[in-house]
Structures are given as structure tokens and as C-alpha cells.
Amino acid sequence: MTATAPSLRRRLLKWLVLPVLLVNLAGAVVSYQFARKPAFSALDGDLTDAVILLLEQLEVDGNGRLWLPTEADYLLRHNSHDHVWLAVRTLDGQLLFGDEAMPVQEITDEMRDGHTTALRTRINDRSVFMVGRLGTVAGRPVVASVAQTLSRHTAALQRMVLTLVAVQILVALLIAAQLLWAVRRGLKPLERLERQLDSRHYDDLAPLREEGAPRELGTFVTALNGLLLRIREGARNQRAFLDDMAHQLRTPLAGISTLTQWLRQRHAGDAESAAALAQLQAATERMTRQTNQLLTLARAATARLESPPREPLRLDELIGAAMPSQLSQADGHGIDLGYELEPQTVQGNAFQLRDLLDNLVDNALRYTPRGGQVTVRLRGQAGATVLEVEDDGPGIPEAERERIFERFYRLDSGIHGTGLGLAIVRDIATAHDAGIELATATGGHGLRVAIHFPPLVVTPAEAS
Numbered sequence: 001m002t003a004t005a006p007s008l009r010r011r012l013l014k015w016l017v018l019p020v021l022l023v024n025l026a027g028a029v030v031s032y033q034f035a036r037k038p039a040f041s042a043l044d045g046d047l048t049d050a051v052i053l054l055l056e057q058l059e060v061d062g063n064g065r066l067w068l069p070t071e072a073d074y075l076l077r078h079n080s081h082d083h084v085w086l087a088v089r090t091l092d093g094q095l096l097f098g099d100e101a102m103p104v105q106e107i108t109d110e111m112r113d114g115h116t117t118a119l120r121t122r123i124n125d126r127s128v129f130m131v132g133r134l135g136t137v138a139g140r141p142v143v144a145s146v147a148q149t150l151s152r153h154t155a156a157l158q159r160m161v162l163t164l165v166a167v168q169i170l171v172a173l174l175i176a177a178q179l180l181w182a183v184r185r186g187l188k189p190l191e192r193l194e195r196q197l198d199s200r201h202y203d204d205l206a207p208l209r210e211e212g213a214p215r216e217l218g219t220f221v222t223a224l225n226g227l228l229l230r231i232r233e234g235a236r237n238q239r240a241f242l243d244d245m246a247h248q249l250r251t252p253l254a255g256i257s258t259l260t261q262w263l264r265q266r267h268a269g270d271a272e273s274a275a276a277l278a279q280l281q282a283a284t285e286r287m288t289r290q291t292n293q294l295l296t297l298a299r300a301a302t303a304r305l306e307s308p309p310r311e312p313l314r315l316d317e318l319i320g321a322a323m324p325s326q327l328s329q330a331d332g333h334g335i336d337l338g339y340e341l342e343p344q345t346v347q348g349n350a351f352q353l354r355d356l357l358d359n360l361v362d363n364a365l366r367y368t369p370r371g372g373q374v375t376v377r378l379r380g381q382a383g384a385t386v387l388e389v390e391d392d393g394p395g396i397p398e399a400e401r402e403r404i405f406e407r408f409y410r411l412d413s414g415i416h417g418t419g420l421g422l423a424i425v426r427d428i429a430t431a432h433d434a435g436i437e438l439a440t441a442t443g444g445h446g447l448r449v450a451i452h453f454p455p456l457v458v459t460p461a462e463a464s
Contacts (some may be wrong), residue, residue: 008190009183014205015181023174028168032161040129043153046133050076050114050146055135058097058144066097066137084121087145088137096142105132123147145455189217205232234364238248257284292359310349310432312456315385316341316378318353334370337361341378344385346453348432356428360389360449363422367395367447385453392446425449 057072066088068076077084081292087102089095095102101123107115114135131148146429197207207225267273273371319341330337346353357376365375377388396404401432429436437450 002184008184009187012183012186016183020175024168024172028164030165040153040305043129043148044116044118044131045149047118047129047146047148049086051131051133051144053136054146055133055142055144056089058137058457060138068097076146076303079148079152081155082149083126084146085128085145087147088145089145091141091143096137102145103130105130105143107134111143111200121147128347129153139440155362190214193217193221225262257281260284268444310347312345312347313350313353313355314386315344315346315348315453318350319357319376319378321360322354322357326358329362330365330374333365333368335365335368336371336373337365338373338375339377340375342380344378344380345456346385346432347456352428352431356425356451357387359422360387360422360451363425364389364391364393364447364449367391381452383455385456387451387453388448390441390446390448392441392443395440395447396438397443404438422449425451 018423035183053072054068055323057076058066059069061067068086076086085099085102087095087098089104092105093104102125103121105117105119110117110133111132114134116131118129118131121128121130126149128147128149132145133142135142135144179338193208205228206230208221213221260277264274264277264281267277308349319339323339361374361376368374372392373391375388375393377386379386379388406423426436431452435452437452439448439450440446441448
């Protein structure tokens, strides 16, 4: 997965949290508008009462001028937060009483019907709310107006907005936290599946557990298990093909080898024919060995996918069964092959472990000069089992010890080989969860190959 791959968690949070934030924002705007209207309605009512009081309290002096009693003037103008203007004008706009700064108010149909008219305007560069009403003073029709600045009103609206914003932020945070928790909890099954896959060995094709998986993820797990089943079936078919191919190849090769031996006996007196037949015999043996190793390597690879049955088996008895053929091979090379075996039980597949043992011993015999020694050891170590094959041959330089497990890699030693023996050993050891250790032999030269098998785990069914 690349670093720029989209995150499902981030997508879900974006799709869930963003709409919630937008809805919260819209709710705050709507709430503000709903709260703002009653606030202005209250101000409108206060100023309407004031303009009615103004019309009721106005009096005419002896000179015909309008005046307002001190108590009424104080009652109308006194405001600890805002400035108030009063004005009484004739219908044509002539000021009869009050503040000249007050704008002339247009007479509306509402005013003609006996109602007040409210509007937002400015006086001395200050925003005000003004209410006007038609009335009569001393039998004379007039327009009375009262205006007030919006300081207290604006402060109240600001407090309301701050309260709304704080509440909306708190609600948004609570919802976001709940959504984050819900998304994390919802993705838990996917994370468990991820851990289950990450903890698997690359050749483990056992079905994934579907217990507890939600329905949406269950279909994915079912599809993945179907894929694993098809891979196992493919590995099983490939193994069957390899077994059939092994039989088809070994039969003619064995026939060629037998015929060559018969011809060598028949033409033993003819030196030229005997030499040619000896070369043919050697080439046939090399071809047989290489074919066997290729088939063994292919079977080991498919066996990792197919997971062949394993059972507790006595590795010392398996080695004992292989002794006759290995001792015969060692005699042919003029090498002293010895065994130091302790009774040890491992969990494994007998056929694969026999291939592992044969390839380890064959590799040691090939690279050990005549007169040398090869020792096979089997011992216990901290509850585990260690299989060692040690020789006193030329050994392997440390720089090349990792490369010898590569397929077809051969040391430049003039020894005929396929370069597959230790590759087979590695694959079989990996299939048995065993580790491989290469070291210099005890005598200071030669090679020691150690296979560390894990401790045997006995199930209750096996124990009973």
C-alpha cells in the first residue's frame, strides 16, 4: 500500500463529521435569526410605548410652543446604556419639539391606520432604531418619533451569539467524539482481520475465522476463504502432477541406468566402449539426482501451500532408517560417516524430513575430501531439538553462507552438483518452522549446519 492511499477511517469521519458541522452551523444561524426577531420586537414595543407616552405628556405653553414636563422628559430620555432622541413634527416635517438631529419620518399607511412604523436609520453616524406614530397635540395633527441607539441590544445579541457558538461547538465536539468512537469501534473487526493476516506465515492457507465478523465483512472473509481454498486445490493438483511426473521420469532414467550397467558389463573388454559407457553412467546418475532434487524442491514449495499432515515422530528413528543408504554413499566417497543420536521427537512430515536429512548428508559427503569425516548429531536443547551435520571439508566463507540457500548457486570448488540441496533444506525447514544455522565446524575448518526445530507441542487429544 502506498503512502498516498486514502484512509477509510478518514473518509468515514469526513462524511460523518462534516455534515454534522454544517448542520450545527445552519442551526446556529437559524437560532440567531429566531432570537433576533423577538429581541427587535421587544425594542419595538418599548419605543412604541415611549412614543405614545410622548404624545400623551406633551403640553402647550402660553406662546403656543410644545413642552414636556420634567418627569416625563426624564422618563423618556433616561437610559443607562443608550442615547434617546425625541421629535414632534408637523405633517410637512416642520420640527415642533425635540432634537433637530432626528430625521424626518415618512408617513406610512400603517401610521394612517393608527399604528406605529419602525425602521433602522442613523443619527450622527450612530445606528438607531426609530419608531414613529401619528397623533394630535392641542387639536393639531403631528408626527411623534422616538429613536434609540442599539448598544444594549447589540450587546445582548452578542452574548446570545457567543452562547450559541459555545453550545454549538460543545455539541459538535461531543458528536465528533462519539462519531470517532463509533468509527473506531466499527472498524475493529477489520483491524482484527488485518492482525490475523499480518500474523500469518506466507504459506499459511488455512481458512480465516469468520466468528464475530459483521455481515458486511463476513462476505469479504467468505470470498477470501474461497480464494485460499482454490489456491490449496491448485497446490494439491500441482503436487499430484509432480508425483506423476516423478514416476514418469524416474522409470526411464532407471531403465537407462540399468541398460548402461549391462552394456558396461557386456563391453568390459573394450576399453574405449567402457570409458564411453562410464561417462554415460555418470551423466545418467547426475541427471537422475538433479531430476530428483528438482522434483523434491517443487514438492517442498507446493507442500508449504498445501499444508501436508504433520504428526509427532521420532527423528532419531527416521535417521536410523536412512543410515544404510547414507553409509553406502559414504563408503563410495571414502568418507567416515558417524552418528551421535539422542531420542528426540518433533512435529513434522516424515517424507519431507527424510528429504531434508538426505540432502544435508549428501551435501556434506560431496564437499568432504576422501578420508574425511562427516558426523550427524541429534540432541535436545532447552526443550527444542537440534539436528546437526558437520564435516571437515573446505567449509564456506562467511560472505557466501547466505547465498548457498539460493537455488542453483554453487561454490567455485570444482564439485559437480545442482545447487539445489541446501535450497531444499531451507524450504523444508521453513515449512516446519525450524531455523537454520551455519557455522565453522568444531575442528576450526569445515562446515556445521544446524537445524533448530521448535519444541514439541502436545495437544490434549494427542496426550490422551
